Amino acid sequence: MKLLLTGLFVVSALAVKTPPEEDYYHAAVVEYMAVSGADAEETLMLNANRYVEIISEAAKTADIVVFPEGGLNNGDLTLFVKIPFEKNNAVSVESVPTHEAIRKLSRAAKGYGIYVAVNIHEEERTINGSLKYNTNVVFDRNGSIIARYRKYNLFSETILNTTSEPEHIYFDSDFGVRFGTFTCFDIIFKEPALTLVQKYNVTDMIITEHWFSELPFLTAIQEQAAWSYATNANLLASGINDIIRGSTGSGVYAGNRGPVIVLQSLQPGSRLLHAKLYKEGRQGTSEGVIKDLHPIPAGTENFKLKRQYLEDFVTEMLLPDTALIKVPEVGDEGKHCFIQEAVIDQEICQSEFCCHFHVNMTVTYKTDDFPIKKDRSYFLTDSFYHYRYRLAVFNGIRTFDGFATGGNQICGIISCLNDTFASCGLKTGFIDPLVIDTIVYGPLYVYDTVFNEVTITTSTLAQDSYTFPHFMESSETEYQFGSVKNMSNIDFTVKDSSSKLIFSSPKLVSGAIYNRVYSRDGGPPGVTPSSGYANLTPSLVICLILLLIPKIFQILPVHR
Secondary structure, eight states: OHHHHHHHHHHHTTSOOOOTTSSEEEEEEEEBOOOOOSSHHHHHHHHHHHHHHHHHHHTTTOSEEEOOTTTTTTTOOSOOBOOOOBTTBOBOSTTSOOOHHHHHHHHHHHHHTOEEEEEEEEEEEETTEEEEEEEEEEEOTTSOEEEEEEOSSOSSOTTOOOOSSOOOOEEEOTTSOEEEEEEGGGGGSIIIIIHHHHHSOOOEEEEEEOOOOEETTBOHHHHHHHHHHHHTOEEEEEEBOBGGGTBOOEEEEEGGGOEEEEEOBSSOSOEEEEEEEEOTTOOOOOEEEEEEOSOOOSSOOOOOOEEOOOTTSEEEEOOOOSOOEEEEOTTSTTOEEEEEEEEEEEEEEETTEEEEEEEEEEEEEEETTSOGGGOGGGGSTTOGGGSEEEEEEEEEEEESTTSOEEEEEEEEEEEESSSSGGGBTOOOSSOOOOEEEETTTEEEEEEEEEEEEEEEEESOOOSSEEEEEEEEEOOOSTTBOOBOGGGGGOEEEEETTEEEEEEEESSEEEEEEEEEEGGGTTSOSEEOOOOSGGGOOHHHHHHHHHHHHHHHHHHSOOOO
């Protein structure tokens, strides 16, 4: 241990320490693939040792490093540790009872001179028994614990406890940034995440995640990018890498300036994402890099994706009705393509919630002599531009796998694999090309859909809600799923009960005004009923007016 500590302190002299007067700081988040041991104790220590290795690497370029939810325990629910913590006081772990893994991480933070945020299962013993929490812990450069947050919105964690009220945990760093912290499923809800930004002047946020991605709107990087953009808070998001369970997605986001560095991987392994991130109100070019940390097995894993229950949505297929234009394809002898250009204006309503869509789009078709089966893009799991899209509207309450419900108002464009509604919200990859039959030209492949410009508006947003822009495109690579790199190019506004989203995309996955209606949380899932008046026929309205006229005259003042 002496040799280890000596090495640590030698390195600490070379560690990054950004002065508080600088306009930026250096952040690192870890996309981490946890390992398992023979039992819970060995699993915890194996991952803690790996964390120390990663901390040593991160400290070369970063002021702070963030690890994901569940990375230390790797799903185990039998081992819980004591976390020493005093509100408003930094706590040294050397002289208080705690687990060796906590001491190891504390020494690494101190030795390498870097802020470290981790997630671990915590136990607090009381006179009435023990309480068990999903807990974020933050160490400062001295290795002291300066923040402890207990997850408030649990997801399938039935044996864990929550605090009676949500905790609003934040800390001030020595490089001039105030950080808040929350965990995974918390991002869906008002408390504590939004309150940290709105009430406690938190400009930068740390989120630890073991996210289970869902189409069409809630993959990890979609939710992270949308939350950061809408709140205009910098977000450091660290996600677990567990591809076959649908868990991946990490990034550093610069508020409404968009993502700096993002990864939603189809490959198992651990990676370090580093970013130079500008502080709130400061201007500059943020930049990021990704570094592989552990050997990556060849090939990719089958990325499991959940599908939102879309059957409650009102949808309309986006089908251009303009004439096909034949265009010779340059450089491809004997092959031709056709295009359809269209501008579509449509309003769709559900239960008094109305969305207006203005869509300028171009669809490209290939003739059947085109070697489409050799096109590698058809093997990608996110090449939705080869298929169909629908306008989609929802006003109601959804379930989150039966563990919670939440209110939603959504105006969006979603991708589908064919003309059927059942094909929406499913990933692509090794799906047969979509063919249409034409009388004049015979069978044509639907090859490409480009959204030249899309404007989505609504003026009927509910009270006690928060509106997010959800936008994701194809990654155009077989090693990642989805891209949010163009979030900075969208135009998104919210004012009172109205919102507008404008974007263009050559390879859209989905784009939406996504309003979370917190006042509906906890209600039964389904479409929100109309108030009733919207469905009255004109004759019934006239009858009601005639009935009310005598009552009106009875209350009018009499002037003599």
